[in-house]
Amino acid sequence: MFNDFKLMDDRPVYIQVKDYLKRLIIKGALQANQRLPSTRELGMLLNVSRNTVISAYAELQEDGFAYTAQGKGSYVAAGSSSVTAPSSWQMDWKTRLNGHARLAEELDLMKRGIRADKGTISFTSIAPDEKLFDLDNFKRAFLDRMSVEGDVLLNYGYAKGYKPLIDYLLRYMDHKGVDLKGKDILITNGFTEGFDIVLSALSKKNGTVICENPTHHTAIKNLKLHGFDITGIPMERDGINLRELERALSEQAYDCAYFVPSYHNPTGIVMSPEKRIELMKLMTRHQIPVIEDGFNEELRYSGSHVSPLMATAGQGNGVIYLGSFSKVLFPGLRVGWVLADRELIYYLESIKRARTIHTSTIDQSILYQYLHNGNLEKYLKKARAEYKRKYEWTLQCCKEYIPYTQLSGDGGLHLFVAFGEGFHTRELLDACSRQGVIFTPGDIFFTDGKGQHTMRLGFSRVSDENISKGIRIIGETAKQLMG
Numbered sequence: 001m002f003n004d005f006k007l008m009d010d011r012p013v014y015i016q017v018k019d020y021l022k023r024l025i026i027k028g029a030l031q032a033n034q035r036l037p038s039t040r041e042l043g044m045l046l047n048v049s050r051n052t053v054i055s056a057y058a059e060l061q062e063d064g065f066a067y068t069a070q071g072k073g074s075y076v077a078a079g080s081s082s083v084t085a086p087s088s089w090q091m092d093w094k095t096r097l098n099g100h101a102r103l104a105e106e107l108d109l110m111k112r113g114i115r116a117d118k119g120t121i122s123f124t125s126i127a128p129d130e131k132l133f134d135l136d137n138f139k140r141a142f143l144d145r146m147s148v149e150g151d152v153l154l155n156y157g158y159a160k161g162y163k164p165l166i167d168y169l170l171r172y173m174d175h176k177g178v179d180l181k182g183k184d185i186l187i188t189n190g191f192t193e194g195f196d197i198v199l200s201a202l203s204k205k206n207g208t209v210i211c212e213n214p215t216h217h218t219a220i221k222n223l224k225l226h227g228f229d230i231t232g233i234p235m236e237r238d239g240i241n242l243r244e245l246e247r248a249l250s251e252q253a254y255d256c257a258y259f260v261p262s263y264h265n266p267t268g269i270v271m272s273p274e275k276r277i278e279l280m281k282l283m284t285r286h287q288i289p290v291i292e293d294g295f296n297e298e299l300r301y302s303g304s305h306v307s308p309l310m311a312t313a314g315q316g317n318g319v320i321y322l323g324s325f326s327k328v329l330f331p332g333l334r335v336g337w338v339l340a341d342r343e344l345i346y347y348l349e350s351i352k353r354a355r356t357i358h359t360s361t362i363d364q365s366i367l368y369q370y371l372h373n374g375n376l377e378k379y380l381k382k383a384r385a386e387y388k389r390k391y392e393w394t395l396q397c398c399k400e401y402i403p404y405t406q407l408s409g410d411g412g413l414h415l416f417v418a419f420g421e422g423f424h425t426r427e428l429l430d431a432c433s434r435q436g437v438i439f440t441p442g443d444i445f446f447t448d449g450k451g452q453h454t455m456r457l458g459f460s461r462v463s464d465e466n467i468s469k470g471i472r473i474i475g476e477t478a479k480q481l482m483g
């Protein structure tokens with residue numbers, strides 16, 4: 001015994017000795033009331049100082065794993081080893097899973113999606129480029145906030161969110177032209193949790209939702225997990241096809257609508273201001289709550305500012321706006337917000353409290369301080385310039401190499417490519433991945449199983465050199481497959 005002790009990392013040595021002994025006790029290698037070696041003896045056996053062992057024994061005693069007998073030394077406390085049932089119990093968890101868990105696994109692209117080997121040129125990500133993150137300002141924001149109220153921040157916070165951040169976001173939305181009268185904000189773990197909370201709050205009278213087709217895959221996944229039947233309406237160059245939308249609305253009732261009006265994922269299309277007004281008129285006429293996904297609004301490289309649908313709705317309370325800084329700033333923070341009618345937020349707050357109590361106050365407060373210090377504007381300037389450059393480069397490469405029939409993307413971090421009907425981008429993907437290039441096949445974004453002839457190219461994390469190299473390979477391979 002004691003010959004398998006290894007100092008592993010830079011944790012304090014006495015803690016490593018304590019953890020080692022604790023493990024021997026729990027596993028039953030050291031039995032209840034067994035005498036532990038003297039501190040000198042164990043120090044020699046483990047090749048650590050006697051004082052280290054004294055501290056480890058004191059900690060073991062503190063944790064209830066050992067006791068001392070006056071003048072006799074230290075002993076293992078009774079009942080410290082884990083008790084194993086006579087037959088080790090094996091549960092077949094697959095038979096215990098419900099439909100929700102099975103569907104979540106089935107829709108989990110991370111488990112079923114395309115794997116990138118090292119060195120692969122991957123156009124699958126639309127995450128920001130971490131090389132652009134201004135770590136120094138982020139660290140400063142953390143230290144600034146911790147020095148003001150670190151003790152409070154480490155305690156429980158409020159389900160609705162961190163008040164200074166909520167106030168900041170209210171002003172931020174006000175500047176986007178949203179009429180805040182009668183509205184309030186709930187802070188969530190990104191767009192995704194906000195969407196999940198909203199879907200779980202709305203009544204499912206018809207079990208139906210209407211949205212753009214194609215649309216954000218995570219949204220499709222969550223809508224399916226909430227049991228909604230999804231009707232997708234085709235896209236046009238300036239956003240959703242209103243005639244098709246009107247036709248669908250006249251045929252059936254919908255519980256809610258989900259729209260991504262700016263830098264839509266996956267098409268990258270920005271809905272025109274005229275269309276936004278017509279869309280809101282339709283929604284008002286049919287009394288359909290609108291869930292607006294405003295995730296990418298800041299990544300505008302050209303053209304004029306377009307107001308969110310919520311601003312178009314004026315004092316109306318039918319739009320639920322889901323905001324996120326996941327593309328604009330740091331997705332790792334997992335901070336987003338729901339801006340909606342105050343009474344609705346009152347209920348969403350209770351759902352949030354029941355589910356996760358609140359979003360990490362530390363994360364919210366650092367984000368708040370970062371924003372308060374004026375960093376968003378500075379960072380956006382830098383990030384926009386870099387993404388614009390990459391966007392134009394990707395566009396140019398697509399035009400040069402890819403035999404597409406349609407190419408869209410007005411900004412954001414990706415472009416959407418459509419080939420002629422009958423062309424299969426999954427086949428293209430197979431052939432390209434053998435040459436070290438991958439992208440996202442477009443069918444995953446379609447609500448009706450279509451889109452086999454489309455693909456999304458995320459460029460934010462690909463170098464200029466790899467953008468041209470990868471797109472050339474995709475283009476040449478596509479031409480070969482077309483014969």
Ligand SMILES: Cc1ncc(COP(=O)(O)O)c(C=O)c1O
Pocket residue numbers: 126189190191192193216260264265293295323324325326327331335336
């Ligand atoms: C359409 C859309 N909405 C929202 C988000 C951001 O989600 P989250 O804030 O949960 O990271 C994304 C990220 O890719 C997206 O594509």
